[in-house]
Amino acid sequence: MTKLLAARYRAASDRPYLAAALYSLTVVPSTDVPTMGVDRYWRCYVSPAFVDATPVPELAGVWVHEAAHLLRDHHGRADRLPAAAQRDWHRVNVAQDCEINDDLLADGLHLPEGRVEPRLFGLPEGGFFEAYLDLLPPHVRTPDCGSGAHGRPAPWELSDSGGPARLGDVEAQALRRQTAEAMRAHLRGRGTLPGGWQRWAEEVLEPTVDWRQALSGAVREAAAWAGGAVDYTYRRPSRRTPALRGVVLPSLRRPLPRVAVVIDTSGSMGDAELAAALGEVTGVLREVGIRGNRVTVLACDADVQAVSRVTATEQITLGGGGGTDMRVGIEAALAAPERPNIVVVLTDGLTPWPAENLPCRVIAALIGSSAPQPPGWVETVRIPT
Incomplete structure (x- = not known):
């Protein structure tokens, strides 16, 4: 001793x-x-x-x-x-x-x-x-x-x-x-x-917030919020149906959210930052059980360049390189036959945003510490380069 x-x-x-x-x-x-x-x-x-x-x-x-x-x-x-x-x-x-x-x-x-x-x-x-x-x-x-x-x-x-x-x-x-x-x-x-x-x-x-944890938390919270909605379905009748002769009661179901990921592919975006952020988003979605045809990825600069239903990041098609207008990508996502409950936008923030709150949760993953702040109704996570 x-x-x-x-x-x-x-x-x-x-x-x-x-x-x-x-x-x-x-x-x-x-x-x-x-x-x-x-x-x-x-x-x-x-x-x-x-x-x-x-x-x-x-x-x-x-x-x-x-x-x-x-x-x-x-x-x-x-x-x-x-x-x-x-x-x-x-x-x-x-x-x-x-x-x-x-x-x-x-x-x-x-x-x-x-x-x-x-x-x-x-x-x-x-x-x-x-x-x-x-x-x-x-x-x-x-x-x-x-x-x-x-x-x-x-x-x-x-x-x-x-x-x-x-x-x-x-x-x-x-x-x-x-x-x-x-x-x-x-x-x-x-x-x-x-x-x-x-x-x-x-x-x-002088601690900094881990952007991966922040992005993960935002996506999880939005998925839980969207998944918390309930609806009635007759595909699985209620367990109380046998007690009522001649009457079929519907049961409650908890729908799995649909997610759209809008990727800024304008000339100001770096491939490394996009790949890192997209990998985090898809990883979180996979962990909470959202994958396959419930995830749509839209590559967008000033116009929507590619739309993909993906199960892995390797399947995503990126295109663009021109100007930047994420409103186009968000509008295209909401105009789809199966409207998403959550829209995740990966961008450097140098874009106009919709003028008013949208009928879904919107999460902006901003690439770079100097990215301009979006409107207050957009949930924001900053990803350092």
């Missing part, structure tokens, strides 16, 4: 902006943990054999490594991964270690042999673990850093409510902000920080 705490003191003394986070970790000795690991409650599990065999400078680096998992909210971000990625928690842990270790090594910290870093897999430094995840080779492994990293409880972790002191979500978020402010003060004092830490501190102190 003396050696372990000496390593923490060294890490906190050399990097005082991390001191609050380091001293918020509660030590839990464990012979089951391979090296060191953390749970999401800021409890640090430590192998006595690992401490005995590791020099103090390297132990100081491991202290900072484990604190970085929690400061960067790796378990919270892992919880937002697709289910298939969450199940491959070994791979998630390796990707997270790649995100952390390049910053630590650039900061002059010592880490034990066998550490992973992006260059070992031919990956660029300075990336997020979500970007590394799909680029890693299969079956990669690293010492288990615990549920504070990949989100999956390890066998050697204590129960949620048992054991020594633990930090809740509110305290953890306050600690992240305190650490980010300490980093900003360090930079103002002409200190230096690796790029990854600077980016993290800026995000904590």
Whole structure:
């Protein structure tokens, strides 16, 4: 324990902006943990054999490594991964270690042999673990850093409510902000920080809304709103019909919404941004059960260039490149024999809009932070380029 705490003191003394986070970790000795690991409650599990065999400078680096998992909210971000990625928690842990270790090594910290870093897999430094995840080779492994990293409880972790002191979500978020402010003060004092830490501190102190979450939430809410409407149908008679001889009662049905996606294909739109936004829209629709012939895609500049019923983004036909008037695409969508309940417009905003509210939900996914604001009745999500 003396050696372990000496390593923490060294890490906190050399990097005082991390001191609050380091001293918020509660030590839990464990012979089951391979090296060191953390749970999401800021409890640090430590192998006595690992401490005995590791020099103090390297132990100081491991202290900072484990604190970085929690400061960067790796378990919270892992919880937002697709289910298939969450199940491959070994791979998630390796990707997270790649995100952390390049910053630590650039900061002059010592880490034990066998550490992973992006260059070992031919990956660029300075990336997020979500970007590394799909680029890693299969079956990669690293010492288990615990549920504070990949989100999956390890066998050697204590129960949620048992054991020594633990930090809740509110305290953890306050600690992240305190650490980010300490980093900003360090930079103002002409200190230096690796790029990854600077980016993290800026995000904590001046957070930006994740456009994917915002767009997903808007589409889901609109689908739930449209799907909440009910109508009567005689295709499936009511269960009360047998009680009334000679009378057939209709049952209530909850219709599945129809969606039109109007894509701005004018010359000012970039293919990469369009593909990213369209992929998010179709992914959300697929998750809520709306696909196939219930989704119509209209490519539009100053006129409607192509209309497609699609089941995958690869089937979409884009055309155009001229002026911009999304009113034409919206009008064409509403004039279809099967009127949509939801219209999603992917555009840079340099377009006129309908003069009045429409008889459906309209969501504008605006490409670029400088896109002009549409009318107030249009739900808006901004997608940075």
